[in-house]
Amino acid sequence: MRLLFALLERVPDPRTGNATRHNLLDVLTIALVASICGCESCVEFADFAAERETFFREFLSLENGLPSHDTFSRLFRLLDPAGLSACFGAFLAALGSDGAGVVAIDGKTLRRSFDRAARHNPLAVVTAFASASRLVIGQESFRAADGESEILAARALLNCLDLDGQLVTADAIHCQSETARLIRARGGDYLLRLKANRPALHQMVAAYFADPQTLATLEGAQTTDGDHGRIEVRRAYVSHDLGWMRGPKTACTEPATLPDLACLGMIEATVERAGKTTVTRHYHLASRRLSPTDYLAAARAHWTIENGLHWVLDVVFDEDQARNRKDNAPENLAILRKLALNVLNQARPGISVRRKRKRSGWSDEFARSIIGQMR
Template identity: 30%
Template sequence: MLHYLAWVPDPRDRRGVRHSLVSILGLATAAALAGSRGFTAIGEWVLDASPQVWAAFGVRRDPLTRKFESPDEATIRRVVEDVDADALDAAIGSWPASALRSRQTNRPPAGSAGRRRALAVDGKALRATHHHTTDSQALHLLSVLDQAAGIVLNQTNVQGKTNEITRFRPLLEPLDLTGAVVTADALHTQRDHAEFLVTRKDAHYILAVKKNQPSLYSQLKGLPWRKVPITHAENDHGHGRDERRTVKIVSVTQGLLFPHTAQAIAITRRTRQAGTKKWKTITAYAVTSLATHQATPTEIASWIRGHWSIEALHHVRDVSFGEDASQVRTGNGPRVMATFRNLVTGILRLTGHDNIAAAQRHHSRNPVRTLTTLGISPA
């Protein structure tokens, strides 16, 4: 991790710098791994860490006494608020992505059946930040997540939810998407996005279609779905309700008002509250550039459902990290803290932790444990 953090440029004047940027960002990540939610908690965790931890992160020693001089809360706050958030996201996204690639070296090529990577794109507002913006809008971030691993590969800032569309391409441009399938909600069902993914990135898409695209929505709704057989069905019971999902897929080689579409999808969800008999039925539509020989109906259904993995991450950030109640609101602090939360969640997923809150408590009881999880050798 420290190797990737070294890519981030230091925003400080070189004169008077006492603590390296890598050590500050590394310690802040370790503190977040142990459950620290804000600058005060991070500062306290760093102060209480052991000399073994300080040494591993390269904390400065007094040249005369050789005692460690760990950075205080004020120093950590200034660095986090001033650091280049784009560069940090790029560096931090590269580390788990590299770990993920190393796990996939023995797999078949990315585009082969059953092994296609699925990436989910979605945005999230940091609600507590709206009081500290000039237009009273909360900071909004757009992220791309690997569905299978649950790790964020990149993140970018947008000026408001309506501008997510303009940030879609910059978000995905740095990534190798060859053979991957990208899922996104109806906001990103844009012709330019489809062209970018298929012709520029050699990728595929599954995009939801709603009434914000009235012509396309009307075309999909008007297809002869009653004559199309169900290609995938599943039942789910949980959260006090029963749900039945069916998926129908039909080839549409020509005539559809959307570029590179090979198949149209209809997902019907029937839900009812447990103990009742009344069902509620909703049908949603989507389009995909994947042809019948490139993905099975079961795979397409799994990727559609897997898109909610990014919503699950947002839920973790709110519940386990208290993101929407965070008091970090100035400078680049809110976005950088969101980056730390993404990174910590991804690391814990990669190391086999399903319960993020329990994993944070586990690391908080012994600061040295963070070194092992972060792949840092004790000094």
């Protein structure tokens, strides 16, 4: 339990007066453990505590009894999300992990966090996800209606991370010179998807890889996957010779390259399904001289944020149905869900997150085996 307390004991308490009746560490610990055990809302946190009071008294003081659902609700509305976000750093430090390898950056909207009365759009969150360890290492929120954007939120998040030696992957929206420069300044390398939002550069790179003679001279790698009734063949090619980009072909209205660009990559994906074949090509820019095999693995690793984080939050944690709207509650509860997922991903390997949540809710002994590994 020492890691659990290390996550939460440094969170600043925003409450005053009689609102401090319940110890902050007790309330946050109950909420995190309840989330690990399958609870989704403040009402469920309170109900779970009432049903498992004996279990919680094994490691919490609960001097003034159990907190009500109103106590949980008020706390998460008041709590500074930056203070709760710092728990990600405490988690990684206690594990002796820095999330090394591929760090995927991606945004997700909390669909039911809109507030019509306050005329607020849904809250969106940009998350940094360590693909190898499947750990969330940070998040930053924004609301598009307030003049914020995923690009600015991602830069704010990256500016808080130590990226030394890590490869940061992101979608085409983040294929920006300033974002690339920030990643390099933080000690990392970038692998950014290139699409038509940078039209001149995209056209140049696509034309380069479309030349059969050029393609024949490049290093390549291939993988084949068969799953869910389809066969997918991925062929990756990389080019470290960028001299051609500095010639007449660079005459365009936008900067031709990103800072410290060292590698161009193209993945050709051929998918056969139900007798139909589709071929798509994806392009990337990288500041690291990747081999075709490493490039293919890194591009594939980026999608772990979709199936290892976003999908799990939506399907297992039912995040898209979370109806918290007021003040800081949507962001704080999004952080809480990701902390719970970090704990679940580190405990009892070989059992799915869904099963671990269900069994933790059914059995005190199983719950102890999940939170007990947080030493």
